[in-house]
Amino acid sequence: MTDDRDRTDAVQPDDAGAVPADVLAEQADHPTIPAATPGTSQPTGFGDYFTLWTERLRAGELGALPIGLGLLVIFITFGILDDTFYTARNFTNLLLQMTVFATIAIGVVFVLLIAEIDLSVAFVSAVGGVVMTLLLRPDDPGWPAWAAIAVALLITTTIGWLQGIVITKAGVPSFVVTLAGLLIWSGVVLVLTTSASQVGTIRIQDDFVVGILNAFLSDQAGWALAAAVILGFAGVNSWTAFRRRRDGLPSKPTSVIVIQTVALAVVTIGAVWYANSDRGVPRATVFLIVFLLFWSFVASKLRFGRHVYAIGGNPEAARRAGINVDRVRIMVFMIMGFMAGVGGIMAASRLRSVSTAAGGGNLLLLVIASAVIGGTSLFGGQGRVISALLGALIITSIENGMNLLGLASGTKFIITGLVLLGAVLIDAWAKKRRTAVGVG
Amino acid sequence: MSATPLLQCSGVSKSFAQVHALVNVDFEVRRGEVMALVGDNGAGKSTLIKCIAGIYPFDSGEVRFEDEVVHIHGPRESAALGIEVVYQDLALADNLDVVANMFLGRERTRSGYMLDEQSMENDARETLDSLSVTTLRSVRQAVGGLSGGQRQAVAVAKSVMWNSKLVILDEPTAALGVAQTRQVLELVKRLAERDLGVVIISHNLHDVFEVADRITVLRLGQQVAVLNREDTTQQDVVHAITAGTLTHVPGMQDTGAEVSE
């Protein structure tokens, strides 16, 4: 949530204004014309910031704009079509449904960042859920929740590692390897569930595990969460801006931080208030926030994250820079396996059971769609962890709304497909804009 | 300009299967000098610098760096010695900003694990300033949005940031317009003024004569001439490139004849 710093504060006061691109290009051709002197910049004003933002939009760096507009359209449409869409009960449902998609989509974002794909995620997540459930069966073997969860995650992470090894060492495209994985792990899910139960459904009786996606925070805890999110955002942003200003580097203007914080506060307080008027904020929302923060931190603040982006942007450059490209790739597939496992455990918790249907349906398509719709480029190197949340929000809202309307499955597939197509077209258009501006 | 060579390759050879890309080549660079490496397509220029950078091993011959015999086994080892290469195809990641590219693979961290963006940004700026690269709008701009000359400047600045002693540029001006070429050549001269050794590969003799102190000519994998720019003309160099005397008959194995100049 805070990693837009690097992108948004790159402002130079002297020339961030309305200097047309061709003038800048000409300046580049005449080295004697003094341009902005780096290093002496003062914090920039709100106007410059806004100009830079519009400039970026035109250059194909769309950020969260299409998502904001998309959500607006979706909420208005379904709100008009169905009067239960706006209810607090449906809102908390939406939060619960979204958590599973967003969690798995975080892993997908990492895979897409290195310009790979993982088609096996849905069934890998199901393997996680099934393994945990089997280990939890009372007396057979009746493991404690923590141990069952740990082993399930270890297994899904190992699956990611294995697939990563095959992809990097044998040089087989991830598309093919994970397609094979899709078949293999769906088979494993079937074998495990049918051998454990005649009907192929195994119930979860552990209270903690059931609580993962079925428990809610008290009203007070919900408000505390809201306060932590808002203060955390304001604190991190102000601290960063303060330090950059102290070092004489350009920084996010205070006015922008205030506006962003107020916007975040309105959304967060509204959401908590609305959730509290029903069952409260789902406990799973806390898990999701923790995962989002943690992986955002990994992607934007650690060397590892930097290398992930570099590999997505130019693998040859990464290799020549001495980065162990294969190692990073394998680790990304392990992250994918881990987050898929977490998502599978959440899905099992939500249904309080696993069945032969685990990981099936359109789960795979929806999590990949979430990452892409959220703004992660299929071409690699572009995107943020937060896009998993934003995309999942869109996907879930559409699914939820269509379910309320009682649309036929066929219609739902067509509509979801069209939304995904739209997102991919926007991505392709943005990429074209980026390269077009890049050449100029 | 000091007379002891910074880098000295003696009698180095390199073959790819049937192709003798380098045959018994002598090559040296001194501190504070710009050495141009010229020759026709396929003469072995890129192969020579890739071997120096450790991307391929030499088959035979000796390499001395700062008077020590060295065996370079990879890009990391050459970088550790202070050898930086700006490749023909640049090797920048378009999606990353200038700072991230300049520190790629060598990111600085705070308390051991978090990226130290501030200090990297400061040093990137300082290096760009010291090379008088003034056309960049912001060091936080993605490299994909830069012009060819700006990208080249970033790549060169990246190579001098690491206390490097020898900077090798493979056709740095090949894709550039007149003004941007001038910019890069100015940069090359500034590197030599800092007492670095500089190797520049170019097909453009006009550029070569503008910056080089000496010129090494390769022809069919052999070194056919080392010329002082002041004592030579473009005509001489063209002649050496196209008809320089070969001491080893191409296609035949080394008969033991010594390279003479």
Ligand SMILES: Nc1ncnc2c1ncn2[C@@H]1O[C@H](COP(=O)(O)OP(=O)(O)OP(=O)(O)O)[C@@H](O)[C@H]1O
């Ligand atoms: N990896 C390789 N495998 C096989 N042959 C190679 C390889 N690299 C270079 N060669 C051969 O070695 C010879 C020298 O190539 P090199 O790239 O060094 O030429 P160059 O002088 O850099 O040419 P140019 O001016 O076109 O860049 C050529 O005949 C080329 O085909």
Ligand SMILES: [Mg+2]
């Ligand atoms: Mg070459």
